[in-house]
Amino acid sequence: MLHEINKLKEDFCHAKTDKERAAIDAHMQKLIAKDADKFAQSMIESAKETVVKVTALSIRQKMKDVLPATSVAYIAKNYFKKTDSWLFQRINGNIVNGKPATFTDEELETLRFAFADLSKIFGSLSISL
Numbered sequence: 001m002l003h004e005i006n007k008l009k010e011d012f013c014h015a016k017t018d019k020e021r022a023a024i025d026a027h028m029q030k031l032i033a034k035d036a037d038k039f040a041q042s043m044i045e046s047a048k049e050t051v052v053k054v055t056a057l058s059i060r061q062k063m064k065d066v067l068p069a070t071s072v073a074y075i076a077k078n079y080f081k082k083t084d085s086w087l088f089q090r091i092n093g094n095i096v097n098g099k100p101a102t103f104t105d106e107e108l109e110t111l112r113f114a115f116a117d118l119s120k121i122f123g124s125l126s127i128s129l
Helices: 002-014 019-033 036-063 072-080 084-093 104-122
Strands: none
Touching: 002 019, 019 036, 019 084, 036 072, 072 084, 072 104
8 A cells, every 4th residue: 555655645746636635535535435544554654754854865965065175985894894886875865775875874974973073174174385
């Protein structure tokens, strides 16, 4: 049912008329009538997926200006002891093992530290002429 709810959610976002939205609502009412508990659980799961996607988009948006200027491989290796692929999966919210890859709170703190540390390193750089 989760797949069906996600499809309806997507359709609702693209609906242009009240008639289209009413059809989506009618379909949802049928799903509720069929199995209210399963519908509720699927809605909760869909909401959790949305939160993960929004978080990944927010992180990627915040990093959009610095990513081209920094080495993701360096950050992944030196701060996380992981590969650049691992870091990109989390930045982009890629699906890994059937679920969107996300940062844990501890990993987000490590990422914050990495950028603060790099900022200090770059800020202390002095080139004499």
